[in-house]
Amino acid sequence: MDNPPDTGVSEGMETDVIIVGGGLNGPALALALAQGGLKSVIVDSLPAERRADPAFDGRAYALSLASRRLFAAIGIWPEVAPSAQPILEIKVSDGRAGEGAAPFFVHFHHGEIEEGPMGHVLEDRFLRRALLAAIDSAPGITHLAGMRAVGQETGGDGATVTLDDGGKIRGRLVVACDGRQSATAARAGIRRTGWRYGQTALVAAIRHERPHGGIAHQFFMPPGPLAILPLPGNRSSIVWTETEAEAARVHALPPEAYLDHLRPRFGDFLGDIALEGGRFTYPLGLSLAERFVAPRLALVGDAAHGIHPIAGQGLNLGLRDVAALAECLVDARRRGEDIGTTGPLREYERWRRFDTALMAAGTDVVNRLFSNDNPLLRLGRDLGLGVVNALPGLKRRFIREAAGLTGELPRLMKGLPI
Amino acid sequence: MAQPETVDHPRSADPKELAKFEAMAAEWWDPEGKFKPLHMLNPCRLDYITRQIAAEFGRSRDDALPFAGLRLLDIGCGGGLLSEPMARLGAEVVGADAAEGNIPVAALHARQSGLEIDYRHTTAEALAEAGEQFDVVLNMEVVEHVPDPAEFLATCARLVRPGGIMICSTINRTPRSFAAAIVGAEWVMRWLPKGTHDWRKFITPDELRTMIEVAGLRFLDRKGFVFNPLSWRWSISDRDLGVNYVTTSRRPGAAAGATAPLSARG
Numbered sequence: 241m242d243n244p245p246d247t248g249v250s251e252g253m254e255t256d257v258i259i260v261g262g263g264l265n266g267p268a269l270a271l272a273l274a275q276g277g278l279k280s281v282i283v284d285s286l287p288a289e290r291r292a293d294p295a296f297d298g299r300a301y302a303l304s305l306a307s308r309r310l311f312a313a314i315g316i317w318p319e320v321a322p323s324a325q326p327i328l329e330i331k332v333s334d335g336r337a338g339e340g341a342a343p344f345f346v347h348f349h350h351g352e353i354e355e356g357p358m359g360h361v362l363e364d365r366f367l368r369r370a371l372l373a374a375i376d377s378a379p380g381i382t383h384l385a386g387m388r389a390v391g392q393e394t395g396g397d398g399a400t401v402t403l404d405d406g407g408k409i410r411g412r413l414v415v416a417c418d419g420r421q422s423a424t425a426a427r428a429g430i431r432r433t434g435w436r437y438g439q440t441a442l443v444a445a446i447r448h449e450r451p452h453g454g455i456a457h458q459f460f461m462p463p464g465p466l467a468i469l470p471l472p473g474n475r476s477s478i479v480w481t482e483t484e485a486e487a488a489r490v491h492a493l494p495p496e497a498y499l500d501h502l503r504p505r506f507g508d509f510l511g512d513i514a515l516e517g518g519r520f521t522y523p524l525g526l527s528l529a530e531r532f533v534a535p536r537l538a539l540v541g542d543a544a545h546g547i548h549p550i551a552g553q554g555l556n557l558g559l560r561d562v563a564a565l566a567e568c569l570v571d572a573r574r575r576g577e578d579i580g581t582t583g584p585l586r587e588y589e590r591w592r593r594f595d596t597a598l599m600a601a602g603t604d605v606v607n608r609l610f611s612n613d614n615p616l617l618r619l620g621r622d623l624g625l626g627v628v629n630a631l632p633g634l635k636r637r638f639i640r641e642a643a644g645l646t647g648e649l650p651r652l653m654k655g656l657p658i
Numbered sequence: 659m660a661q662p663e664t665v666d667h668p669r670s671a672d673p674k675e676l677a678k679f680e681a682m683a684a685e686w687w688d689p690e691g692k693f694k695p696l697h698m699l700n701p702c703r704l705d706y707i708t709r710q711i712a713a714e715f716g717r718s719r720d721d722a723l724p725f726a727g728l729r730l731l732d733i734g735c736g737g738g739l740l741s742e743p744m745a746r747l748g749a750e751v752v753g754a755d756a757a758e759g760n761i762p763v764a765a766l767h768a769r770q771s772g773l774e775i776d777y778r779h780t781t782a783e784a785l786a787e788a789g790e791q792f793d794v795v796l797n798m799e800v801v802e803h804v805p806d807p808a809e810f811l812a813t814c815a816r817l818v819r820p821g822g823i824m825i826c827s828t829i830n831r832t833p834r835s836f837a838a839a840i841v842g843a844e845w846v847m848r849w850l851p852k853g854t855h856d857w858r859k860f861i862t863p864d865e866l867r868t869m870i871e872v873a874g875l876r877f878l879d880r881k882g883f884v885f886n887p888l889s890w891r892w893s894i895s896d897r898d899l900g901v902n903y904v905t906t907s908r909r910p911g912a913a914a915g916a917t918a919p920l921s922a923r924g
Binding site: 575576 | 697701704705708719720721742744745746747770771772
């Protein structure tokens with residue numbers, strides 16, 4: 241292109257795919273498309289310095305095995321692998337604050353599936369920076385940092401996105417990676433459905449005395465689940481759910497009081513704990529777009545489906561959209577089709593809607609079942625989990641689900657080239 | 659209407675067949691319109707076609723313009739559902755249709771898509787008589803509509819340059835094809851107007867192979883196009899040629915304009 245890359249965009253900038261949103265899914269999609277010979281422009285409202293910030297802010301992701309394969313395929317896994325903590329075991333148990341885990345619990349060990357560790361925990365800062373470095377060096381990807389998309393037009397022969405500086409980008413397709421409140425989806429008239437749970441997730445990183453041994457924990461407690469995800473060293477990332485009012489109160493507490501509140505839930509199996517990095521809150525809710533595609537538009541990640549982050553599946557689901565959409569578009573390009581037409585888009589929607597509805601329904605049911613203090617339900621739950629633990633076949637299925645290995649996997653998530 | 663007066667004795671153009679298609683021409687590019695079944699089948703056909711061309715001419719589908727330098731004829735091009743993808747992949751495309759009404763529709767759409775395609779209101783016979791030759795001849799879903807398939811295929815074979823290939827698809831003559839193509843597609847689903855197909859004109863894979871070989875081409879490959887009513891999509895099958903199927907054959911001899919290592923295949 242004959243326009244300077246970082247000082248606004250001239251009329252007539254042309255590409256194949258215009259990606260609105262520069263978080264994690266947008267850059268991952270651009271890299272996957274580049275491997276299949278498709279060019280893209282990423283419109284990212286955040287300035288590049290924010291994306292490149294090396295400080296640990298407390299956020300981390302539980303990456304499924306399938307997501308790791310995608311990262312390997314798009315070339316960023318070698319960059320982040322040294323900073324990723326493998327999850328060797330997952331322990332799921334039912335508990336009440338101060339009582340510790342109930343006697344029946346599910347214990348998932350990676351030895352029960354043949355593909356190796358079922359996942360890795362990776363801090364946001366490493367992932368973010370690796371993606372940024374990769375898109376800035378990949379051919380065919382233009383990264384417009386600190387610019388906002390303010391309008392879009394789609395027609396029979398292409399799509400145009402208008403930027404806040406008045407510049408226009410033309411392409412075959414627009415992909416919305418701009419989150420739960422996707423302005424891109426709203427501009428296309430796509431409605432959303434969903435509900436709030438009246439719960440808020442509190443996210444923080446902690447340092448602890450004793451090693452975690454690569455074990456991830458999920459405690460189901462009446463206010464909501466507590467997940468402990470191992471980070472490299474004696475550190476863990478925690479996601480902890482409380483009712484909205486309680487979460488707001490706890491979030492406002494000074495660090496020591498926050499920890500005092502956390503300790504009885506956490507238990508003492510990792511020794512004493514201290515906060516590291518920032519603290520975050522995320523109101524929980526399910527948000528599903530009525531359609532995942534419109535003429536010359538596809539929705540990816542939270543723009544299509546924001547789910548309860550109970551099992552760390554939000555990013556994994558988004559990356560599955562990325563891999564599936566990239567495959568549909570690259571296949572269409574190889575067939576000589578116009579990639580923004582109904583055929584490839586409908587293929588993508590059919591592929592992803594089913595999985596997403598299933599996962600959203602699944603996490604919703606699990607959450608409702610476990611966020612309850614009814615003694616009968618508790619007993620059923622304990623027995624239910626005990627039963628899962630006793631049935632190797634069923635458990636293997638659960639582990640494979642957590643590792644992202646069920647459903648019709650895109651090629652990039654099977655370890656194959658696009 | 660629609661006696662194709664401008665064409666001299668178009669033996670491949672049965673006037674009744676032409677009239678049916680003229681009436682449908684404007685609907686070509688609507689994926690939910692009358693040509694919905696063709697739009698549904700198209701990705702599967704294009705998968706087969708692009709893979710075969712890439713393999714036979716030593717091209718990679720991952721290149722920007724993998725079919726650059728190849729001259730391609732799309733017989734019965736209709737609205738350009740195959741011509742446009744081929745042009746987008748770099749081929750120099752001639753789209754021929756004996757139904758005059760299809761040509762402006764196809765040309766208009768190609769212009770909108772920013773593609774250069776030479777659409778002509780002509781027949782395979784007229785092109786062969788003019789001595790035109792192509793690296794690739796696409797002969798898709800046409801044979802079952804012509805009055806004399808053997809003669810038509812002989813004409814098509816003359817249009818293939820030595821070393822070039824013909825890809826030909828049609829519908830098998832089996833009880834299942836009657837159920838699927840006539841009862842299913844025309845009577846029940848109303849995907850196609852009644853009378854689009856005449857089951858008796860359907861051709862078995864062995865009959866087609868014989869006709870292609872008699873025409874002087876070497877038979878290379880055949881596959882089925884199978885519709886799965888549960889997933890609601892088409893896929894390529896190695897074994898099931900019971901309804902829709904496709905073949906690739908090559909005209910022996912060195913490739914003229916195309917790349918070399920063809921004659922060693924077999």
